Amino acid sequence: MIHPHAAREHPPVRIALTGANGGYGRTLLAQLRRTPELVPAVLVDPDAAGVRGTLSELGTDPGSITLLPDATDLRWDDVNVLVEASGHVGAGTAYAEAALAHGVHVVMVSKEVDTVAGVALAARAETAGLRYLPADGDQPANLLRLVDWVSATGLDIVAIGKSGEYDLVFDPGRGTVEYAGTTIDAPGLAALLNLGDDARTTLRERAALLTALKRSAAADLCEMTVVATRTGAVPDVEGLHYPVARIAELADIYADRERGGVRGRDGIVDVFSALRLPGEASFAGGVFAVVRTDDPVTWEVLRGKGHVLSSDGSHACVYWPYHFMGVETPLTIHAAVTGEGVAPRARPTTLLAARAVTALDAGTNFRVAGHHHEINDVAPVMVDPDAGAAPYYLLDGARLRHPVEAGALVRIDDLDDVAPAPLAAYLDATSQEVRA
Template identity: 50%
Template sequence: MNIEALLKEADGAPIRIALTGANGAYARTLLAQLLLVPSLHPAILCDLDLEGLRATLSELGYPAERLVLAAEASDAPSDAIILSDDVTSIGELGFDILVEATGNPAIGYQAALSALESGHHVAMVSKEVDSIAGSHLLRVAARNDVVYTLAGGDQPANLLGLISWVRTLGLDIVAVGKSSEYDLVLDPDTGQLSQLDETIDGSGMLDHLDLGTSVTETLAKRAEVVEALNRRATADYCEMAVVATNGGFSADVERLHYPVARTAELADIYSLQEDGGILSAPGRIDVFSALRLRGEASFAGGVFVVVRTHDSATWRILAEKGHVVSRNERYAAIYLPYHFMGIETPLTLLAIARLGLATGYSQARGDTLLAGRAARDLPTGTVLSMGGHHHDVAGVNPVLVERGTVPVGTAPLYVLSFATTVRDIRAGELIAIDDVSGYDPVLLAASTTS
């Protein structure tokens, strides 16, 4: 469809954007793009590091004379960019849409809730917030006649968009998911295999580049080759929990399969076990590690949907054109090998403002919980700190479970962040809210009402 026609600019003032976590990596990509979209104005930028934020804005080419501190906002011109280090203050300033990108579960939730309750739209970047309170925030938005949505450009929104495209076409979905953030890159000349800045001897992978007659055996052998690499990230689980809940999917296994897969194999791997694949049932969500040879294009943390082929002749024609169809012609993979972060987000913001449309569904279709199992023994008094690029919770493995299959009181993973254990927890135990103290009760309440 013609997006320009759909989102054509109407007369009137630019759409005013408030952005929290404004000096983060995602925010930078959005701020860079907003310079190219005149109908969107970054009216309020909030971050604890105002000095760093000013430096970022200078690098991007924002005029210094347009930057105004929140304390001086009352006298600011209409094209001013107001800077604040207090997320609670932005409600007093004028904006149309909040883009929440702090990545902090408690702060992000409060910012989003306040915006919705005061009649402002919210585009959520902080998947940590949505994994806990997404369903609740959708209901708050509906009560206040505003839009709450995931921000396009990150995998959850992109995958939900692809799912809606597939469902509209009437195709039968078997599996959905994404690739992990970093590819596994094999150099066939040296046998070295790299993941980001880690390199191992991957010569054993050369014997398993083809799926062979047994998909499960080949995947097991590939997994052995890369056993030394940490391929699992909490962020992956969080993103898939968001999609599972909003889109109505569930994990096949709570720690996800994480197969080492080449793009051309997705339809074979994510088929049902009875057809030689890894799935016990349809409607599953998963993450794979993209394996490619040096020089081949990356999957780039993109997203995919595997569907049943409704007419073998149709899909045989498509396979001849290079589309990914399983060897038995019963399944096909449809995928977007990209996620452009803030570069894409303006489309979400325009869709909210012009059409009142969200990237996902207006109410949750599933009931998946992102929970945590102790990765090691956790003595009483252990602080479950959260940090790192992927917002891992120290000492805790993320798992995706259905709420109805686990004990009442099982804690959402990010409610556990920075809480302290009140009993000895053994490795492998599912952590309950009664096992910790120092959690945010407001955040917990939002999760239970989700």
């Protein structure tokens, strides 16, 4: 049974979806069958055959929807909201700019676009009386909703973040850890399942047993940059902590260092690797906020009800163990139209930059590739704003003009063949900040 809701009562909202044949696009198209007030009017993807196949699988008549390989011929007057899910910085920035220029709200799924051009796009939307919003269903928007809820209660937030996309599943009987389809031997984890009295030592020992697994991902830092630019939260370290943690330990782990935690300051953003046993509930790439407690009686009552508190009762963790991709995105589409519950505007508080892993020669070409949208030879790092440093995803398709030393940030002046739309948007945002 689908319950009635006030969202069903407003006039139809016509949607253009870019990246329509991607995994995210499919989940949204599937959900739009349940929300008749949200109409997929235009689907943009170079793989037209793939889009038709998806629509056929979903029982949707392709003849009722305009299919385009790109947005060149998109009739913006027929659209109310753009959902940008191409995942490509150059195309995605251009699509968003075109939408805003034609009075169309933007729901941004492509977090890569947001970390390069989001500040400028948000400013343009605000000037035009439009909405530019990160999409519910991915961790950034979900975490922003959680932060809004926690903040409204008056709780004192000290850390916010998410888990990595995949859990570490430890089988004590076999002494193995399964992670994202890879299984390794790690029998020593059996002795480290409890955090113990020395949390940081336990975390170091867990991490040492799992060095064969690549747990950090560019996508994680990208998502946390989206959150940082809207909350003012900052990374504690530029590559994030990535502690191997069980859910019940989060309040202890993100306590301040004087209490045995990893946190060096208040107001940080971070990512952890969720450790669980087979059959235990997953964190499912969910989001969390760690807060200071106040009244001990209140919080001991809550501990008794199963809430996550630190061992000394000084901190608690509030968390949502899910993100449902396009299943949740109708929430953002509604918010774009109504203006209710919108996320804070993006501001240039943190930069997702690229640090050379090794010495790079002139002529080195960069390309985003793989499931986690990584770029070879450079590491994503979250750093303080630096107008001369190149945003990580601005490197996609670019080429080095001259050598870059190992450990140095790649700078805009180091690059040739940069996609013009995101570069212009980024420079526009940084110049506005200087003028301000």
